[in-house]
Amino acid sequence: MYDLFRRWQRHGTWQRIFTELQARADAKGVITWDLNVDSTICRAHQHAAGARKRRTCKRNRRAASPPSRTTMTSDARAAA
Template sequence: MRFRTRTGVPWRDELERYGPWGRVYDLFRRWQRDSTWQRIFAELQAQADASELITWDLNIDSTVCQAHQYAAGARKRGVGERAARRHHRRAG
């Protein structure tokens, strides 16, 4: 399972030495459903924290911030266009 998660290969391309891919997948899903993966992660995290290998800093994920409507690729006026408009207004 670690090989598959690390490399991203499809389940059917799992190495033969790990057994039939279907059994490996079934075990993975069982561990997912019964929270075995969560418990493994929590234990590894606790060990790393006890060894002071984790620096607990605040992290803000910008994916939850709404972007301005023009950030999605709407046409933007260039500096030259703005300057030309100002000049045109003054002249008129």
């Protein structure tokens, strides 16, 4: 069955059947020719698709550690 399907596909039989059915339906007025084009694109980051990471970024390691407290002049006076 699959071989017959592929043979008809290669020879354009399915396209001719589709074109004929479409012409008959259009002649009867049962087809509305509304066109809708949607160009929405949804992309995921490469890591979301399971890509391997090349190496760990040093910047990420620093971000994981707690930030150091900055000493202001006003803080030093209040502590004294």
